[in-house]
Amino acid sequence: MQGSSEYRDVWVYCEVQDGELTRPTTEIIAGARKIADKVNMKVVGVLLGYNLGNVAREPIYYGADKVIVCDTPLLKSYQAIPYAYVLSDMVLKLRPWAFLFVANEMGRELGARVAYKTLTGLAADCIDLLVEDFVMHTPQGTKVFKDCIAQVRPDFATRIAKIFTPRHRPQMSNIRPGSFTPLPRDESRKGEVVQWEAEIPPEAFAVEVIEEWRLPKSPVKLEEAKVIISLGLGVLKDAKGNPRNPVEAYRYAEKLKNAVEKRLGVVAEIGASRALIYSGIKELEGLIVKDRQVGQTGKTVAPDIYIAAGISGAIQHRVGIMRAKKIVAINTDPAAPIFQIAHYGIVGDLYEVLPKLVEYLGGGEVEA
Ligand SMILES: Cc1cc2nc3c(=O)[nH]c(=O)nc-3n(C[C@H](O)[C@H](O)[C@H](O)COP(=O)(O)OP(=O)(O)OC[C@H]3O[C@@H](n4cnc5c(N)ncnc54)[C@H](O)[C@@H]3O)c2cc1C
Structure with a gap:
């Protein structure tokens, strides 16, 4: 989508495991907070799944201002196509300024599908987010795009690159786990939880999930090591x-x-x-x-x-x-x-x- 001032707020796709937000999700809420405060916008957590009642306020406790919850048995098991369908519908109707995902298997797949469906860009594997003006030099002159997200990621060879999406909204990225420190969980934080009614066409369910297994957790504790x-x-x-x-x-x-x-x-x-x-x-x-x-x-x-x-x-x-x-x-x-x-x-x-x-x-x- 072409950018304009109608686009507001920094969205975070929130992953839930065993009834809790995953640690990388809480990290990205902290990253979203950092940029949202610079441009005077809200942080919005987006939760999809089934039986989310207990976890619906968690994004607020970790720093979000608002949560959009789509809670339906249709989304009980993760499937890329229906999930991407619901998220792109939300994006097209509510017009976020930025949308962030975790750079893991699910976030990479889902973010890319949503970016494609909403005609915007996606910066993959980011390690930091900044707010900067983007200056574009063209033969016709210089154009300054105020307050864009500089999406910081390692380049293929020897450099650190800043990726900008100056013309399109939302600015989308997936963020590597470990890139931000979560804000302390605070149950006194206030915020709004709104429900989203999804209308998912039957053809979005291309596969039927019969059984799910969890991979064993790795005993290597690099993320928590001091x-x-x-x-x-x-x-x-x-x-x-x-x-x-x-x-x-x-x-x-x-x-x-x-x-x-x-x-x-x-x-x-x-x-x-x-x-x-x-x-x-x-x-x-x-x-x-x-x-x-x-x-x-x-x-x-x-x-x-x-x-x-x-x-x-x-x-x-x-x-x-x-x-x-x-x-x-x-x-x-x-x-x-x-x-x-x-x-x-x-x-x-x-x-x-x-x-x-x-x-x-x-x-x-x-x-x-
Ligand atoms: C797309 C891409 C992604 C990559 N992703 C990663 C990644 O995630 N992580 C990663 O690590 N690399 C990654 N690499 C590889 C990276 O470019 C380097 O090749 C790699 O990090 C080198 O590993 P090294 O330092 O162990 O080996 P080397 O570069 O061979 O260095 C060995 C070092 O040991 C020193 N040394 C030798 N003997 C001793 C001794 N007895 N005591 C003390 N020092 C000694 C040497 O002086 C030398 O500096 C990636 C490369 C590409 C192209």
Whole structure:
């Protein structure tokens, strides 16, 4: 849809699991709040499903001003086509200024369908949202689009890009989990809940859901960890160039994790670079698994301390750790790009530095 001042408010598609808003949904409500306050608009949570009574006010407790609920047995199980049908109908009738989704399987699919059906753009895999003027230079002159959303995302190669949708509304994006910190849940927050009556044509139900299974939850707790020790391809050799068994490095990282948890009483976790995960090293099977990947195509993390051991610091890794409060880099190469963003840089061999850190914290024996 072509943009105009008729478009108002920042919508968030709210995902519910086990009767609660998912954590990434609460994060995006916080991101929506940040931009909505800058342009004096409301944050609106959009909830689709069945039996949503208990969760309908939750978006308000996390920072929304209003919730639109479409509660019908027809939407009991998630299906892309009817869900996209309802959301595009809402968008065309109510005209939001922006519409945000979580960058996961559901949000990516649903957001793209809604953007297509409402003839607007979609910025995928965003890691931040800003409000900025967009200046367009054309042979006919310069045009300034006031107060647009700068949708910040990693580019394909080495840059961070800002995507603008200056002419069309809503401005749509999906946001990577971990990109914002949720606002504290506050039951005293006031807001309006409105019901939406969906008219979904029978042909929208192209499939029948017979049974649903939940995938087991990953035991890797990167999102909640306060300290992350991540390993990269530097585990393959020590500083003298001697090949090492990478399991040794993994065990040091594990000891450090245990020592941190024991001494500091906070959640610690082991992460990894994509290069290490996909290196196919037999010994690391079951230890350095895909769930540990940090970065553009892995997880965005926000620990208090991020220790990058033997990681060069490629942009695709760095975009995943930009919200870490302190970055400690251990690398034998003083010119490694990770040192450009590290708060503490240790030029050294991870096979020497990690054991020293473990020792400093009083050891971290792995329980048998
Ligand atoms: C579309 C796309 C998406 C990507 N997504 C991701 C992603 O999500 N996450 C990600 O991590 N990467 C991602 N990558 C890959 C990324 O570009 C890099 O290739 C990768 O991060 C490099 O991993 P690394 O730092 O472990 O390995 P390397 O770049 O090989 O670095 C190893 C480092 O270890 C150091 N070293 C060597 N020996 C030691 C030692 N004994 N002690 C200390 N230091 C030592 C070396 O000096 C070097 O700096 C992506 C790439 C693309 C194209």
